[in-house]
Amino acid sequence: MTRYVQPVPAPADPYAGDPLLRSWLERQLGAAGHAAAKGRLGDLAADVVGPLRAAHADAEAHPPTLVRYDPWGARVDRIDTSAGWQAQRVAAARHAVVALPYLESARGTWGAAARVVQHALLHLYGPESATFSCPVAMADGAAALLSLPEVDPGVRDAWLPRLISTDPATAITSGQWMTESTGGSDVARSTTTGRPAADGSWRLTGEKWFCSAADAVMAVALARPEGAGRGSRVLAPFLVPRYAADSPLAGGAAPDTPAPGVTVHRLKDKLGTRALPTAEIGLRDAYALPLGDPARPGLVRAMTLVVVTRVHNAAAAAGGMRRGLAYARAYASARHVAGGALATSPLHRATLGTLAVDAAGAFVLAGHAFALLGRVEVGADPDAAAELRIVAPLAKLATGRLAVSSASEYVESFGGAGYVEDTGVPRLLRDAQVLPIWEGTTNVLALDVLRAVSREDAGEPLLRRLAVAAELARPLSPALADTLAAVTAELRDTLAGITADPQSVALLAGARGLALRLAHALTAALLVEHAAWGDEQAELAARLWTRRWLRHEDIAEDAHHHLDLLG
Numbered sequence: 001m002t003r004y005v006q007p008v009p010a011p012a013d014p015y016a017g018d019p020l021l022r023s024w025l026e027r028q029l030g031a032a033g034h035a036a037a038k039g040r041l042g043d044l045a046a047d048v049v050g051p052l053r054a055a056h057a058d059a060e061a062h063p064p065t066l067v068r069y070d071p072w073g074a075r076v077d078r079i080d081t082s083a084g085w086q087a088q089r090v091a092a093a094r095h096a097v098v099a100l101p102y103l104e105s106a107r108g109t110w111g112a113a114a115r116v117v118q119h120a121l122l123h124l125y126g127p128e129s130a131t132f133s134c135p136v137a138m139a140d141g142a143a144a145l146l147s148l149p150e151v152d153p154g155v156r157d158a159w160l161p162r163l164i165s166t167d168p169a170t171a172i173t174s175g176q177w178m179t180e181s182t183g184g185s186d187v188a189r190s191t192t193t194g195r196p197a198a199d200g201s202w203r204l205t206g207e208k209w210f211c212s213a214a215d216a217v218m219a220v221a222l223a224r225p226e227g228a229g230r231g232s233r234v235l236a237p238f239l240v241p242r243y244a245a246d247s248p249l250a251g252g253a254a255p256d257t258p259a260p261g262v263t264v265h266r267l268k269d270k271l272g273t274r275a276l277p278t279a280e281i282g283l284r285d286a287y288a289l290p291l292g293d294p295a296r297p298g299l300v301r302a303m304t305l306v307v308v309t310r311v312h313n314a315a316a317a318a319g320g321m322r323r324g325l326a327y328a329r330a331y332a333s334a335r336h337v338a339g340g341a342l343a344t345s346p347l348h349r350a351t352l353g354t355l356a357v358d359a360a361g362a363f364v365l366a367g368h369a370f371a372l373l374g375r376v377e378v379g380a381d382p383d384a385a386a387e388l389r390i391v392a393p394l395a396k397l398a399t400g401r402l403a404v405s406s407a408s409e410y411v412e413s414f415g416g417a418g419y420v421e422d423t424g425v426p427r428l429l430r431d432a433q434v435l436p437i438w439e440g441t442t443n444v445l446a447l448d449v450l451r452a453v454s455r456e457d458a459g460e461p462l463l464r465r466l467a468v469a470a471e472l473a474r475p476l477s478p479a480l481a482d483t484l485a486a487v488t489a490e491l492r493d494t495l496a497g498i499t500a501d502p503q504s505v506a507l508l509a510g511a512r513g514l515a516l517r518l519a520h521a522l523t524a525a526l527l528v529e530h531a532a533w534g535d536e537q538a539e540l541a542a543r544l545w546t547r548r549w550l551r552h553e554d555i556a557e558d559a560h561h562h563l564d565l566l567g
């Protein structure tokens with residue numbers, strides 16, 4: 001008897017095969033702007049289906065290791081990473097995945113929409129990056145922080161060009177050392193302290209509990225300046241050179257050893273993101289450079305970084321969902337079950353079609369956050385800043401949850417093969433689970449949304465967008481328009497209640513439900529905007545998303561019928 005070997009689904013080109021991405025770029029950039037981006041996106045897509053897929057598998061198969069001592073007993077704390085991880089690093093630099101929005105040439109071509117192009121790059125790069133997307137996010141956050149006018153120009157000039165270099169030989173990434181074992185969500189409990197040195201630099205002492213990209217050349221660390229008092233607002237961001245090469249205190253130490261005062265205690269043994277070194281790091285009088293005046297409340301400066309990493313998180317979630325869908329669709333066309341190809345089963349098609357609606361929603365939500373970020377950075381648009389205040393946490397929390405539920409379905413859609421490591425499918429689920437945790441859990445972000453609404457009136461720009469979308473939807477579908485109008489009215493009442501009594505127990509207990517409803521309504525509005533521009537896929541996704549997430553209806557039959565248009 002011949003042994004049956006399953007056909008392997010062919011990887012599709014993630015740029016050519018993603019009509020929503022392409023039409024989104026056409027609308028956001030204009031035809032000429034999109035044409036100017038096509039070369040970059042095509043090059044990256046070609047790498048993704050070729051060398052980066054192989055590099056991803058290599059990095060997953062060879063997780064980082066910590067070498068504490070050299071053969072003669074000297075403490076070296078060296079983190080060894082795989083060839084695949086290094087290939088991801090090189091690709092991130094070469095494809096300007098961090099650099100693009102900072103490059104003069106890109107700002108000249110796309111203006112504020114350079115962030116839209118960057119989002120497209122991340123959408124392609126992230127899912128096959130072995131979570132190098134994490135150092136990419138933190139390097140981008142550090143670059144945004146270093147770009148603030150209150151940062152010392154000498155520090156900026158020394159470090160920013162390295163973070164945004166497109167030359168793999170000079171490009172660096174950054175870690176971000178915020179979480180301590182006393183509390184990650186509650187940074188007010190941080191115990192790391194900073195004291196000034198005579199030369200204007202500082203010395204940091206404390207313990208950092210979760211430091212991803214622990215192999216990066218620098219980190220942004222939060223510390224409490226000596227004498228600053230309690231609470232979180234006074235915490236200040238500092239740049240810590242990770243290696244002796246960049247520390248003036250290093251003396252004759254080998255350049256690739258840790259900077260004096262920086263100790264890598266151990267690497268975390270994590271559920272997922274296995275290629276990414278995440279360490280516990282001790283600081284003892286470690287050399288640090290202040291990012292802004294430490295005498296002024298610094299958490300607000302650190303939030304510049306956090307907003308960037310939150311929108312990257314949304315991009316990673318949406319990108320992973322889209323790639324999971326592509327894998328699952330390819331597999332469904334190759335796999336035969338009772339009755340023929342899996343791809344012809346009405347039930348399987350309905351499952352995938354529903355996931356495609358979620359993937360479309362996550363994409364526009366992440367895409368909108370990047371578009372707003374660009375408008376804030378280029379042109380200091382106050383309307384965009386007001387909207388981004390609420391969109392960043394909403395996009396992060398809603399896409400994070402969707403990514404986990406979708407990844408579970410994608411694994412299941414492969415049957416038993418989806419549970420077997422060397423198919424590469426299980427990591428979809430493992431790697432998705434970090435998305436709702438780091439940079440603010442779902443609940444912590446939901447509380448942030450409440451604060452934004454009650455203290456900064458951040459609900460207003462959202463309600464305005466919803467009201468406009470309800471009007472835009474009328475020619476497309478009266479039912480869709482009516483639902484959006486009704487949800488807008490409902491949310492307007494609810495948000496008014498927040499301002500009246502922001503500490504009500506009912507409100508606090510229901511914060512997650514409210515934040516998700518706001519995010520789902522915003523997503524519907526964004527899909528409608530894209531549909532009104534003329535995108536057929538977005539129109540269908542808007543109708544089905546609205547029925548699924550705002551009216552809580554079963555969309556299986558339509559999802560089955562329209563799977564091909566949806567994804």
Ligand SMILES: Cc1cc2nc3c(=O)[nH]c(=O)nc-3n(C[C@H](O)[C@H](O)[C@H](O)COP(=O)(O)OP(=O)(O)OC[C@H]3O[C@@H](n4cnc5c(N)ncnc54)[C@H](O)[C@@H]3O)c2cc1C
Pocket residue numbers: 175176177178179180181182183184185186210211212213270273278434437438439440441442443444447
């Ligand atoms: C893979 C991975 C990589 C990471 N990398 C980094 C990194 O590079 N740098 C870094 O600084 N951190 C990093 N983190 C840490 C991460 O940001 C924190 O784990 C996260 O912010 C949660 O903090 P915590 O672990 O202290 O949990 P806690 O804050 O103790 O949260 C525990 C639970 O309490 C809930 N909770 C907390 N506060 C409230 C509240 N006020 N109301 C209601 N519920 C609440 C949370 O939702 C959660 O369910 C990483 C984490 C992971 C898993």
